[in-house]
Amino acid sequence: MKRTVYISCMIFVVLSFCGCTHNNGDIGPWFGQWKVERIDKDGMPDPDYEGDCLLRFQSSVVTVVLVTNNGYAESSSLKYGNWEETGGYMHFDFKEGLNTPLNKLHMDKFVCPVCGYVGQSLIGVWECPECGTSAGEFKVECDLKILIREGKEKQLQLVKDDGTVYTYYLVKW
Numbered sequence: 001m002k003r004t005v006y007i008s009c010m011i012f013v014v015l016s017f018c019g020c021t022h023n024n025g026d027i028g029p030w031f032g033q034w035k036v037e038r039i040d041k042d043g044m045p046d047p048d049y050e051g052d053c054l055l056r057f058q059s060s061v062v063t064v065v066l067v068t069n070n071g072y073a074e075s076s077s078l079k080y081g082n083w084e085e086t087g088g089y090m091h092f093d094f095k096e097g098l099n100t101p102l103n104k105l106h107m108d109k110f111v112c113p114v115c116g117y118v119g120q121s122l123i124g125v126w127e128c129p130e131c132g133t134s135a136g137e138f139k140v141e142c143d144l145k146i147l148i149r150e151g152k153e154k155q156l157q158l159v160k161d162d163g164t165v166y167t168y169y170l171v172k173w
Contacts, residue, residue: 029150030057030085035173036105042165053105054173060084062092066101077101085146090156094140102140106158106166110138120161144168 036053039046056063062083067076079101081094094102102108108121112128114137119125125135147155152172159165 029154030083032057033173034154034170036168037171038169039105040167040169043167046166049104053101055170057083064094064101064105064107066104081140088146090144090146092140092142092144096136096139105168106160106164107140107142109142109160110135110140113137113139 034055034057035051036049036055037051039049052067054063054065054067056065060082062081064079064081065076066078069075077100079094081092083090083092085091092107094107110119110121110125111117112119112131112133114133115128115131117128117130119129127134128138142158144156144158147157147167154170156168156170157165158168
């Protein structure tokens with residue numbers, strides 16, 4: 001009897017070490033949490049970025065986190081979306097366009113779900129100029145070119161329609 005209990009316990013211990021940490025399979029080098037350590041705007045450090053955003057990848061879900069210090073304690077603002085990697089690009093798709101973390105990362109290209117109108121900035125936009133749909137219903141889409149994919153430091157690049165180039169420097173966090 002003791003031997004059966006011992007063998008059962010050993011099997012349980014071995015199986016617990018083989019547990020799944022990647023929901024829906026391995027997503028490769030993007031899995032986990034990445035700090036956006038800095039952003040360059042047209043080759044120069046972005047003066048508005050304070051190193052306070054994180055990207056978290058799990059399966060096809062991405063979470064953008066903005067960590068702020070309000071003078072008393074740290075708090076955060078979250079934005080959930082979907083992502084996929086194809087052809088050397090990361091495609092992000094966020095429902096409900098209005099959110100601080102996305103604006104902080106210049107990911108503010110919005111799409112109206114009713115008429116398909118595409119705009120370049122959510123700042124100051126309250127409704128679609130084409131059909132009047134509330135900005136709260138917009139979705140945000142962006143494609144970032146993958147400059148460096150392997151290792152614990154990665155680089156992504158966003159080119160806006162006006163030609164502004166943002167380079168994101170990510171480190172495993």
